[in-house]
Amino acid sequence: MNAIISASELASDLEGGNPPVVLDVRWQLGGPHQRPAYEEAHIPSAVFVDLDAELAGPAGAAGRHPLPDPERFGAAMRAAGVSGDRGVVVYDGGQGWAAARAWWLLRWAGHPSVRVLDGGLAAWGGALESGDVRPPEEGTFEPVPDSVPRLDADGAAALARSGLLLDARAAERYRGDVEPIDRVGGHIPGAVSAPTTENVRDDGRFRTAGELAARFTALGASDAPEVGVYCGSGVSGAHEVLALAVAGIPAALYVGSWSEWSSDASRPVAKGPDPQ
Incomplete structure (x- = not known):
């Protein structure tokens, strides 16, 4: 499984019979929260994931973005519609750092099929939708911590x-x-x-x-x-x-x-x- 996916490949996959779960992980270090930008426009079906709240634990002696509690992370991913038997594509505003954090964390937790949209939202070029998206049903993903070194x-x-x-x-x-x-x-x-x-x-x-x-x-x-x-x-x-x-x-x-x-x-x- 390739680690990245192009915008054209994602567009094709979203039209297929088993489309991937799409996660919008826009984030800006020291900048404004990105949920308003997500609600204004995002890739169709994408669910917003908060890096600071859902892809990291509380800042402290272990660093500014330590590993999240596996149970809380698993619950957040299930709420976003993530299941172990369905592919996931993550993207951010274009820099790729936040999307890569989600990619790595899902792999660390044992998900077998996660890809990053190469170039992020800036590379999408397709239709966008607005408002908050909730997945049609809760996912079934159960983390298996330390699945990668x-x-x-x-x-x-x-x-x-x-x-x-x-x-x-x-x-x-x-x-x-x-x-x-x-x-x-x-x-x-x-x-x-x-x-x-x-x-x-x-x-x-x-x-x-x-x-x-x-x-x-x-x-x-x-x-x-x-x-x-x-x-x-x-x-x-x-x-x-x-x-x-x-x-x-x-x-x-x-x-x-x-x-x-x-x-x-x-x-x-x-x-x-x-x-x-």
Whole structure:
């Protein structure tokens, strides 16, 4: 099953006999809530999912977007119409970060068929509808946590030494030049800078599988026994895990990411450019 789907493929699937459940996961870091934008216009049949309330637990020592409680997450997905035997397509406003978070979380919870709309709503081009959409019936999805690998802080530190740990944040945050959100700037010692923004073209669509494979190979993925990713709080990092999946490279996500790592003053912090 491909990790992404084009707008034309989604339009065709929605006309088919067993259309996918479509989730609108528009979200803006530090910006206004996106439900009003969803109610104004969304892909037909799409159900709105709130990233902060439904795709993450309460912010705290485990980071700004820690894993949600599996039972609460399962209930939210069932309320959105998600079942284990029906495909799911997720999209956001175009950046892809929020949609990738939903994609990763559903995979972590064991859903077998989840895809991200490549380019998001900006790439749709088809008819839109307004108002709130509720699914025709409640779904049956039951989460099976840890169905895909993930990292905690100790695992991320170990992987930075023994494998390849990619930092998906902007390069200036990796270097520690600026830190607009967290307690301290810098990166996990041994991590390699790999900004998520370089995985997509100017229109927000992913680069080809070959281009992404070449990018990650140049960063050391082909030589590493394992690959992991972190970001600020586990959102853009999920997008990098998705890009790696498109390239055919499995990777684990450190969900707590820098927001968890940097909250503990006992953890080491590296600054400066990538040693590579």
